[in-house]
Amino acid sequence: MTADTWWRTATVYQIYPRSFADSDGDGVGDLRGVISRLDHLVALGVGALWLSPVYPSPQDDNGYDISDYYDIDPMFGTLADFDELLREAHARGIRVVMDLVVNHTSDEHPWFVESRDPGSPKRDWYWWRPLPNNWGSRFSGPAWEFDDRSGEYYLHIFSRKQPDLNWENADLRQEIHRMMRWWLDRGVDGFRMDVINFISKPVGLPDAHLTDGTRYGDAEALYTNGPRLHDFLQEMHREVFAGREAVLLTVGETPGTSVDQARLLTDPSRRELDMIFQFDHVEIDQGRDKWDIRPLDLVALKRTFERWQHGLSDAGWNSLYWNNHDQPRIVSRWGDDTTYREESAKLLATVLHLHRGTPYVFQGEEIGMTNTRFRSIDDFADIQSRNYYTDAVTRRGEPADVVLDALRARSRDNGRTPMQWDDTENAGFSTGTPWLATNPNFVHINAAAQLHDPASVFAHYRALIALRRTEPLVTDGVFTLLLPDDPAIYAFTRTHAERGLLVLANFSSDAVAVPDGAMAGWPGSPLVIGNYPDSPPTLHRSVRLRPWESVVVRRGTG
Structure with missing residues (x-):
């Protein structure tokens, strides 16, 4: 690899x-x-x-x-x-x-059909037991099913089938x-x-x-x-x-x-x-x-x-x-x-x-x-x-x-x-x-x-999808979470050397102001992609995100 x-x-x-x-x-x-x-x-x-x-x-x-x-x-x-x-x-x-x-x-x-025969070489290809343990199925009920032909139980983490x-x-x-x-x-x-x-x-x-x-x-x-x-x-x-x-x-x-x-x-x-x-x-x-x-x-x-x-x-x-x-x-x-x-x-x-x-x-x-x-x-x-x-x-x-x-x-x-x-x-x-x-x-x-x-x-x-193919920062840039305790804003950067992307996203139906601390070094950065048709072309020092608004801006060109 x-x-x-x-x-x-x-x-x-x-x-x-x-x-x-x-x-x-x-x-x-x-x-x-x-x-x-x-x-x-x-x-x-x-x-x-x-x-x-x-x-x-x-x-x-x-x-x-x-x-x-x-x-x-x-x-x-x-x-x-x-x-x-x-x-x-x-x-x-x-x-x-x-x-x-x-x-x-x-x-x-066919493997399981053959496995139902206790004398089959494929018997051990599945989990058979004379008595089940107490495991529960992820699809409700027990994780074991009794098989009349075998006289034993088989394991099924999901459906009995x-x-x-x-x-x-x-x-x-x-x-x-x-x-x-x-x-x-x-x-x-x-x-x-x-x-x-x-x-x-x-x-x-x-x-x-x-x-x-x-x-x-x-x-x-x-x-x-x-x-x-x-x-x-x-x-x-x-x-x-x-x-x-x-x-x-x-x-x-x-x-x-x-x-x-x-x-x-x-x-x-x-x-x-x-x-x-x-x-x-x-x-x-x-x-x-x-x-x-x-x-x-x-x-x-x-x-x-x-x-x-x-x-x-x-x-x-x-x-x-x-x-x-x-x-x-x-x-x-x-x-x-x-x-x-x-x-x-x-x-x-x-x-x-x-x-x-x-x-x-x-x-x-x-x-x-x-x-x-x-x-x-x-x-x-x-x-x-x-x-x-x-x-x-x-x-x-x-x-x-x-x-x-x-x-x-x-x-x-x-x-x-x-x-x-x-x-x-x-x-x-x-x-x-x-x-x-x-x-x-x-x-x-x-x-x-x-x-x-x-x-x-x-x-x-x-x-x-096109941005991922063409922008190495998306693939290899260092991830840094910003505003980790903010209940509405998801913000992070992807950076390498002097280059970087800043992602700001408002997970709410109310307008919210982005704290100044998240904006250090980013005002004036050009927009890469926004989810509103009229997203501003550059990021301002004071940013107020509209309901469910997300913006991605870029810093550096080298």
Whole structure:
């Protein structure tokens, strides 16, 4: 891995295929739909697309329950369609990163079907026990399911249809490596690795801690960053990535990972991963779990980013994201999606993209898509949301309206509503009935309306992405947080020698004055990018930021 690796200056665009573009009118997005919209990504200026799972799957968890690692699910197309996507994306200078889900498979995968036989050589490819421990599933309920055929229980950290793989088995690991090489040889440019830090489980699978009033223990601390994680990842690098590092991207989804652990995972000298997705910043507004919603604490958010920026400044690399297929829309979460939707969407983009790391844009984020309004539990498709509703309302007796409000704010379905391409029926996503209802606001929030509008959210994202490609300060400048305790202003600099960028952002719907202390040395600096059409061309000594206003100014030209 070299210092000039391509992903340092690139931006990655995540596509959730079933919601991106439907080419055949069946209401589900597909690969040919992705191909038809590649020029949208060219116009945006991204360097790579990350494709959420398109493998064959029973779709219990929307494709994250894989039944065949060597093919494409018919709902998305064929291997020939996938190969065409690779060719068309590469012809446009866009790399293709696949989702890799190897902590678990579907219970319909042939490996698991064979594993159900206690005498099978693949029995040890999964976790089987005559008696379960007390671990709880992340999708509610116990993490163990009894299998009549086997007469034993199998482990599933997620859905009961997603049995966990036993990475202690060397034959399993070799088969996973072979599969990964097969996709890379086909032309794939890297992998986003789903919950990759769950693959190492503790010896003996001990019971987890029980909190007051719970039936199942919280085992996350036990199966997160387990004892052999680094061994497994280093072996993967030797067997799969060695010799290809400069052209590939490897990013691991790693819930519950600290800065110190991330340094180990992403230090190039250790040969594990290029970067990780950490969750500290998106858990700022959570209480006991994601459904226990708290107001955004901007001071805590700034401190969190500062810790990660400094922690990986000399070893490793940050990934930068607000949205993905597991998160609600950021403009509804931490912005103002009514009066100041455009301004706050642009501000949130500015703050994120000017940090050190590789930014990820989730489909629709670049046009300021918002959460939708789900009327009842029947409107939700997400298994996590539906399981939580059943558990909370039926078992614990919580008020249905309170639970629904939490789901409306935090459900993964908010990020999965169809991409809003234009103001025609179904937002131009499909000529059929979409698998998940389109957000009604597509009439005025859509890509077609913004593509040629220089004041649009899309234009702002395009400018930020171009700035990352052309301004070395964004990639390599030293990060310094300013006004760390200010409850409304997010301010920081990116500097090198006499050159620098200053970022000022007002996270509120009120006008606020920037304290003079943050302005030392910056008055008169020219504007690089602002989120209001009439942002001043230079920074004045006394700055008063309008509601949700952000400005970036430059100092020095050498």
